[in-house]
Amino acid sequence: MSLLRYEDRPVDIRPGETVLEALLRAGIDAPHSCRAGNCQSCMHRAIDGAPPPESQSGLADAQRAMGYFLPCICRPTTPLTILRPDDLNASLEAIVRAIDPLSEDIIRLRVEADGFAYRPGQFIELSAGEDLRRHYSLASHPEEDPFLEMHIRLHQDGRMSRHLAETLQPGDKVHVAGPSGSCFYEGVNVDQPMLLIGAGTGLAPIYGVLRDALHKGHRGPIRLYHGARSRKGLYLSDELRALSDARDNFNYRPCAFDPSAPHGGDVAATALEAERNIADAAIFLCGGENLVKRLKRELFMRGASLKNIRSDVFTLSG
Amino acid sequence: MSNLYERLGGEAAVNAAVELFYRKVLADGRIARFFDGVDMDQQIAKQKSFLTMAFGGPNNYTGADMRNAHKRLVAQGLNDSHVDAVIENLNYTLRDLGVGEKEVKEVAAIANSVRNDVLNK
Numbered sequence: 373m374s375l376l377r378y379e380d381r382p383v384d385i386r387p388g389e390t391v392l393e394a395l396l397r398a399g400i401d402a403p404h405s406c407r408a409g410n411c412q413s414c415m416h417r418a419i420d421g422a423p424p425p426e427s428q429s430g431l432a433d434a435q436r437a438m439g440y441f442l443p444c445i446c447r448p449t450t451p452l453t454i455l456r457p458d459d460l461n462a463s464l465e466a467i468v469r470a471i472d473p474l475s476e477d478i479i480r481l482r483v484e485a486d487g488f489a490y491r492p493g494q495f496i497e498l499s500a501g502e503d504l505r506r507h508y509s510l511a512s513h514p515e516e517d518p519f520l521e522m523h524i525r526l527h528q529d530g531r532m533s534r535h536l537a538e539t540l541q542p543g544d545k546v547h548v549a550g551p552s553g554s555c556f557y558e559g560v561n562v563d564q565p566m567l568l569i570g571a572g573t574g575l576a577p578i579y580g581v582l583r584d585a586l587h588k589g590h591r592g593p594i595r596l597y598h599g600a601r602s603r604k605g606l607y608l609s610d611e612l613r614a615l616s617d618a619r620d621n622f623n624y625r626p627c628a629f630d631p632s633a634p635h636g637g638d639v640a641a642t643a644l645e646a647e648r649n650i651a652d653a654a655i656f657l658c659g660g661e662n663l664v665k666r667l668k669r670e671l672f673m674r675g676a677s678l679k680n681i682r683s684d685v686f687t688l689s690g
Numbered sequence: 691m692s693n694l695y696e697r698l699g700g701e702a703a704v705n706a707a708v709e710l711f712y713r714k715v716l717a718d719g720r721i722a723r724f725f726d727g728v729d730m731d732q733q734i735a736k737q738k739s740f741l742t743m744a745f746g747g748p749n750n751y752t753g754a755d756m757r758n759a760h761k762r763l764v765a766q767g768l769n770d771s772h773v774d775a776v777i778e779n780l781n782y783t784l785r786d787l788g789v790g791e792k793e794v795k796e797v798a799a800i801a802n803s804v805r806n807d808v809l810n811k
Binding site: 405407408430669 | 709712713717734742755759
C-alpha cells in the first residue's frame, strides 16, 4: 500500500522520494519552483496523517496547525492524505436553526452541522442550492455553541441575500464545506498582545477569535477595533462593551464614519494612530481588500512580523 | 573554513534578515512600485528564497526560473539601476545585522551573478 494519497487516489511514492517528485511522476500538475523548501509554491495540505516537521519549516504556526506542508522537502514515513491547498473537504448537510437581525442590513444565521470541526474565525462555504454558494466566517465557538454562526450583510439585489431574507426558514437544509482560512487563535501565545481589526461583517471572524482567546484564558491585552459605515452598523456593540467593562485585558473601540469624529471615524486610521507598539502583537485583520491590504502593509512597515498577521479579505458577492 | 551559508548562520540568518530586507525594499522609492499589488505573504516566501540563494544556501534555481519570474517586471521597465538598488538594500540589511564586510561582499557577488538572468539579457 502506498504511503501517499492525493485527494481520493493512491499515488506511488518510492523510498527516499519527495511528495513533489511522486506527484509529478504520477502526472499530477503540482505547482513548484525552488524545490528546496523556500518559495512555498508547492504548498499542499495534509487532511489525514502528520507531515514530517521538517516539511513544515518556514510556515506560519497557523498553517502548520492546519496541516500545510511543503511537498518538495517532504519524505513521508507514515501515511499521508493530501489536498491542494485551496481544496475544501466534502460538504456536510446542515439544518437552519435561526435567522435573526443584528442591524438594519446584517443578519445572524445559525445552522447546525453535526461533526463539523472548525476553529472560531475560520470561514466556510455555505451552499443554499444549486450554484448558490458563498463564503462566510464563523463567529461561533465549537465548545460553547451547538451551531455555526455567520454574520451576513444583506444586499438589495444579492441572490443569497434575497434567499436568506425571503425564503430560508428554520428547519430548512443547507450544506457547509470547509473550513478554510488561518484567522484563528491557535498559535497565539497567551501573554501576547492581540490587535483585532474588523470592518463590517469582518467582525464575525474577529468575534470568533476573541471568544476563543477568552475561552483559552488569554492573559495579554486584547484590543478590538470595529469599523462600520454608520453607527447602526456597529452590531454586537452592547455585548462587546459589556465584555470590555468586565475584563481588564480587553478593550473595544467602535468606529463609525462621521465627519466630526477623529479621522472621520475611519477604523484603519484610528487603529494606526493608537497602535504604536505592535512589534510582538498577534494581529487579525478582516474586511474589504483595500482596508486589509493597507493595514497589513502599514503594520508590517512599523515593525509587525508578517507571520504574526492573519487576515481575511471579504469580497462582495451578494 | 566553512561555506558562506554556514558562516552567516544558515536558515536562522535568513529568517533574521528577510523582514528587515523586505521593509527596506518596500520603503525604497526606486523599486517599491514593482511590489505594488503583490501578495505580501507570497512575496516574503520569495524574498526568503532569494536570500537563501544569495547567502550561498541550498537552492535549485535555474537561469530559466529567474528569467520567467522577472519577465513581467522587465516589461514594466526593470533595469540595472533597480538590481543595484536591491543589492544596496541587501548590503544595508546585512550591516544592520552585524555581518562582516567580507561576507557582505560575497553575498552581493552571488546576488549580482543572477543579474543578467533577472533582467532577461
